[in-house]
Amino acid sequence: MEPILEVRDISYVYSAGTPFEHRALENVSFSLGRGEFVGVIGHTGSGKSTLMQQLNGLLKPTSGQVLLDGTDIWSDKKLTRQARFRVGLVFQYPEYQLFEETVYQDIAFGPKNMGLDEKEVDRRVRGAAELVGITDDQLKASPFDLSGGQKRRAAIAGVMAMEPEVLILDEPTAGLDPVGRKEILDQISEYRVRRNAAVVMVSHSMEDVARLTDRLLVLCGSRLVMDGPPAEVFTHAEELVEMGLSIPYVTQVFLRLRHMGLDVPNVYTLSQAEEALMALKGGTLHA
Template sequence: MTPVLELKNLSFVYGQGTPFEKCAVDNVSLKINKGEFIGIIGHTGSGKSTLVQMLNGLIKPTDGQVLLDGEDIWTNPKEIRKIRFKVGMVFQYPEYQLFEETVYKDIAFGPTNMGKTGDDLDKSVIKAAEFAGVKPELLQKSPFDLSGGEKRRAAIAGVIAMDPEVLVLDEPTAGLDPMGREILLSQITQYHKERKNTILLVSHSMEDIARVADRIIVMNDSHLVMFDKTKEVFSHGDELRKIGLKIPQITSIMQQLKSDGFNVPSGILTVDEAFEVIVSLLKKEEKLW
């Protein structure tokens, strides 16, 4: 099976050849399959944001290749704009990119540039708004009249409307209150479930990553240090802590219970999983009494 994305010895150096030269991504190779939900974690300055900006040609690698459906995206630099329709990018605080008179026009901007018109355009806008949780009554409002969470969802809908093969989200819940974060993450999860496309989520929230990711990319000091299934990555708590990362709080609690002699399974990632395990243990204790 051909991966939807493959990175081959990918590197990027800022200020190459100057006294301020800095390697942001160093010799990264990996494969991402169609339909996967990939989490990307790493402390500030680890290279994760630079890495994702190379996936749709926003910046060109200093060395190496980005393959989309088996083809190098830089084979024809004049066609790089088409790649950005296939690999949609949602930046941190995307609401700052809203600029149209209405929410509808903002969501329609991308698909219009793709050549969509009439009913086809309208269907793309309505469906994207639905996926992103933008209520129909908001579509004719100015995007600047929306709440913070509504702006964030409208901006994400603008990328979803282009129906990208791969959707990259860089800290989409940053700055939102707990309710806003929960709503947005639920909408992204539902979109992935229905659309069955590939999603890459950059986040500092280990709880968010644990909840949604099939596999996790771990970056540190420009290098890829881990790329494995979510439970496997978070089983390496000591290694993650050494590079300034944490594991989900509930995972840490359950690991402590296990080390204290309680019969709990490894790899608990969410509160719901932990609740089921604890209830099961309590029931067993009741039977013993």
């Protein structure tokens, strides 16, 4: 896969040179391919949010480089600003950033800042709204009149409307009900398919990252400690638990089954579990 974003050995220190100095990232490196779906997991304070803000040039790494399409985003002021548009970042609880009179205007804030003409802005706003299921009536309403889940979707649409090649989301489903969660996750997947965009999602739900992502980054104590497909990462169950993380419930069940002497493979999603159980059942029937 062709890499779009490359992080080279970055470290970040908060309040350097004061008594409050704090190392938030230490020598983190990875690269991100076009269209890849990557999950980021880590305990609170492991540096996830800091890392996310490095990727679009909001925070400048104390050392190391962030390359977008092979060029350092900090080599030129214009490039840094470009990076903000090409790498879209959705913060935690993004609904708290809504400010315009109508939902339409709020979603248009990003595209307008890009300097696009009115027609293009309109196309992008309507495209993003349609993607996250915001109706035309809602576009005309005040963002403060929407329900919690709708506000969240409007805020995410505000970033999607910039049509970034990399979409980063910091816990996009925090505080939503199960139906709202599923909808938003499906819409993120849909965005990725439509635009062939890379998606980086911070999440505390092992089920979600196991189901959706191709690759997992595990952060612990400001360092990147694991980087691999979920199937591989979740085989390190004990280490993950030690870091204050967990593995999907279905993986836990299957690990127990193995301990009990059943010949089952490692699984991490429900559909895999179903397949494995069917195979097991079939196997015993044929024996």
